[in-house]
Amino acid sequence: MRRLGVILWRYWSTSLQAELEYRSNFLVQAFGSSLALAGSIFALTLFYRGGGFPGWTFEEGLVVQGLYSAFSGAIACVLSPNLSRIVQHVEAGTLDFVLLKPVDAQVTLSLRVISPWGLPDLVFGLAVIAWGAARAPARDGSVSLALLAVLFGALIIYGLWFVVATTSVWFTKIYNATEVLRGLLDAGRFPMAAYPAAYRFAFTFVMPVAFMTTVPAELLLGRGQPTMLLGSALIALVLLVASRAFWRFALKSYTGASG
Amino acid sequence: MAEAGAPIIEAIGLTKTFKVAQKPPGFAASVRHFFKRTYKEIPAVTDVSFTIRPGEMVGFLGANGAGKTTTLKMLTGLLHPTAGRCVVDGREPFARTRDFLSAITLVMGNKQQLLWDLPARDTLRLNAAIYGISDADYKSRVDELSGMLELTDKLDQPVRKLSLGERMKAELLASLLHGPKVLFLDEPTLGLDVNAQVAVRAFLRRYNERTGATILMTSHYMADITALCSRVLVIHEGKLVHDGELAALLRRFGTRRELRVELSHAVDDAKLRTLGEVLSHEGNVARLAVEPAALVAVVGRALAELPVVDLTVHDPPIEEVVGRVIGKSQRALPNVVGAEQGA
Incomplete structure (x- = not known):
């Protein structure tokens, strides 16, 4: 465990160092990141004018929006820079180096780099959650259950994303697929009550975005049943095991870039 | 662990077949290809068997696409053999256990593991963490290897500012930091100028003498092979056509x-x-x-x-000799493998 800690520290410090090597790129990224933040705030004001969704007060809806922003930030920090690199590794043949190191390849591929550009969204999201939850109608919500739900939600997204990224071992041009996934995750911006029943079903069981934002928000606000957490945990577990099995299966047919 | 005297690398009937999509040229064919793919099985390596003893330096020769890299990738656990098996340092490579990966290294002349934007020392520290090398060992190994490679003053420059030769040396340093027993080198001198080639060769020879490491290397530069390897394997169209001493190869085909x-x-x-x-x-x-x-x-x-x-x-250039070996094998070469073995 300690060894893994040292490795992650080296992974992340080198990736941040590399980011700092290019000053102009750093400035452009910082600018882009603040624009994205401004976009999130603008989306929030639109939402406010709409007057909320059935069964959800404005403040409760804010918690969902805050969770969505925090998730997007976390995805931009860890998930998307790492998993989009799998495609590059397969194309350039540098996946060989990942496989040759005595560190679990899935760990390296999932956590190799960290990008600071999701941080503004992450911090903004957390602030919106705190602000919304403090002003929402008082019920006996549970912070620890909500945190668990967030953890499971994160594992669910990770599992799905990793499976899609793994398919690049066969289809190198998979970059679009992760973009589609990103678009679908946008559905998590609003409480599930905002969608027609058929979509709700799909967002819960087909593409489980409900577990990303709505479920943690309901637990935090004391609106949900702890049994939801069980469902969330189950899906997370299944997806994690599936992503690992799928990765091992993919490696059997990995042929390398130069054969 | 391999016992003393026992082979450290063993390939037994190693075979790899790739399934490759076939597409005739033209637009209509592309449309048909989109809906229905036809695949052809391409044998990359067929029934290759050999053994290498600890400390040997063996050259692996063959034309482009002959199956050299595919064989190296099976021996390093990157590719799963279609048939046959291999054992390296007493272990099955494709399981890619921690012990196995710590005992080997693969250096590829056309790819690099060094972090492009950062000084080589950052990659070295990262590798030290990955292989669990202690601070004291790290320091002594970097000092020793960078001294042998004459690279000491280059380790703090960003890798992108190094010359091709310096980058290859730094790549070797990063690949050897964990003290592997078996080195697989795929075109380690690719693209280097003559001076850099000579330096890399001299380093490999000294490294082998000092550590007793086993080396299996491919190269397009025959001088690499003649300078380092007394034994060569020649592979042609996926089949091993010669396994024996380089001198015997020259005697037999290079008269x-x-x-x-x-x-x-x-x-x-x-x-x-x-x-x-x-x-x-x-x-x-x-x-x-x-x-x-x-x-x-x-x-x-x-x-x-x-x-x-x-x-x-x-003496004839070894390219010509290899060309003749390959030429004869195409005209149904009597089984050379074995005839030269142990010569």
């Missing part, structure tokens, strides 16, 4: 000598052909292949009949 003549003025090609096979003839310089028995007579005739300015006799 002809090469005669190089420089002339004061151009002569007719036909005139040169009366002396031996013309390998090349450009301007006033010609290279001829001559049977050894006829060498003295041919030299005498050349001096008498041609306006010779300079004349030298060489």
